[in-house]
Amino acid sequence: MDPLERALRDIERALGDEAFQEGVKRAARHAEERVPHILEEHPYLRELAREVRRVKEEVLSNLDHYIEEAMESLGRMGARAYLAGDASEAREIVAGIVGTGKTVVLSKSMTAEELGLREYLESLGNEVWETDLGQLLIQLEGGKPMHSVAPAVHLTRERVAALLREKLGLRVPPGTSPEEMVRLVRGFLREKFTSADVGISGANAIAAETGSIVLVENEGNIRLVTGLPPVHIAVAGVEKIVPTLLDALKVAIVQAAYDGLYPPNYINVISGPSATADIEHKRVRGAHGPLEVHVVLVDNGRRAALRDPLLSEQLRCIRCGRCQWECPVWQHTANLWGGPSYGGPMGVVWTAITRGVEEASGLALLCLGCARCDYVCPVEIPISRILRSLKARYSKRITRGV
Ligand code: SF4
Structure with a gap:
């Protein structure tokens, strides 16, 4: 089955599952509240994150x-x-x-x-x-x-x-x-x-x-x-x-x-x-x-991704999952959106790196382009820009019929 079709089928089921929706919503709300509080209490963490990026x-x-x-x-x-x-x-x-x-x-x-x-x-x-x-x-x-x-x-x-x-x-x-x-x-x-x-x-x-x-x-x-x-x-x-x-x-x-x-x-x-x-x-x-x-x-796929100016940015990821907590799509789909192992906005990009752009690019269509993921990422990965480029690659593939 096409990865996008499979994701849509799973997501449709999850949208009708009240317990699933409630569990994800509660956890996301707690994480969304906790992280800003931690960063305020320990201001050195922002500088450490910048160091990690470097x-x-x-x-x-x-x-x-x-x-x-x-x-x-x-x-x-x-x-x-x-x-x-x-x-x-x-x-x-x-x-x-x-x-x-x-x-x-x-x-x-x-x-x-x-x-x-x-x-x-x-x-x-x-x-x-x-x-x-x-x-x-x-x-x-x-x-x-x-x-x-x-x-x-x-x-x-x-x-x-x-x-x-x-x-x-x-x-x-x-x-x-x-x-x-x-x-x-x-x-x-x-x-x-x-x-x-x-x-x-x-x-x-x-x-x-x-x-x-x-x-x-x-x-x-x-x-x-x-x-x-x-x-x-x-x-x-x-x-x-x-x-x-x-x-x-x-x-x-x-x-x-x-x-x-x-x-x-x-x-x-x-x-x-x-x-x-x-x-x-x-x-x-x-x-x-x-x-x-x-x-x-x-x-x-990681070293090959280094040759791609956008995918290479994802290799800075420290898998903190903050972009997932903050993403309005993830808050309804959890990792049912993103690929077979990874999920959410960062997950789509990791799927592109580890399984190929072809498998991931259709999944990028579910991104709303709000860019909240970019603002919260500690290592400043332009996730929404990478997803936009994956969408463009998908459209190109579809319009060329390949
Ligand atoms: S917020 Fe950034 S570092 Fe954290 S999981 Fe998402 S992409 Fe990776």
Whole structure:
């Protein structure tokens, strides 16, 4: 089915779904109120966002150099680094490390979604569990994440209770509070964390200079995914590379702030497998954390997008999701508009980068052109202008009949 037709069919259904509309509206209203308040309380965040923009521009102007530096640094820290040209290569690399018949715990990663990693690893006979609560609910529902950082934004507490009851067999009678549901899921996932063979995470940023992966979170699941299993695999788009560890921390801080969750509960820094120097002060790898760390850097259209003056601007994106919260179209469609993994205004552009302009350009027609996304983006991506250019490319294609 044509991507635009599919999106329209799904959106039509969602427009008639009162619970979906209410869930998205409530979450968007909270986020819209929270972010300006955070920025007012902590004025240095705006300057940090400008710094992140500058850092990202520097990296994108010399991306191959930074990829090389990051891979060398990761290797120096004892991690194994890979560069995957496309989604299928990335899946094969991860599958080669994981193997079959394993238990895998995943922390929320839009790059993993882009690669279809969970489904692929399951098809190879692995037991795979999402550990971010929202993402676990999406796994149980069999849908796609509805926001970059709040994937289950469309689910009411009643629907969550039903999913936990029906799909996990948890005792969740009607009227169970969200606190109690979180406690039950915590108990369920605890056993998965401790028995997992492999933990897979994304990355908010990777420091080229030190080979460090930085991950920001609130639930604490990333700490367990990246700390408990003997093998940790991180998958990240090549645009996540920044020059230094300090830059990487700035990305994490800005991402949390513009997502409306500031300060974040945790920022994790991972520089290779766990190590100790407690015997004769000699560094030995493999202490309490993973014995192996693998980092799969994913291109999948990103370096080609660098040659496009408009698509290349999207590569500065830190996936804070603020353009989604603010978009009047997204507030009704959530990520049903945008493509198979990404969604909203930024999602259409990411679909163009990772799956091709042809697939994304029709989806751009749903943009109203209000440009609210441009005004709120911390790294000043001209999203509405990129969408306008995608619409023009679509019209050209249609009028030429190709
Ligand atoms: S495009 Fe800008 S506002 Fe939207 S997710 Fe990316 S960084 Fe955030």
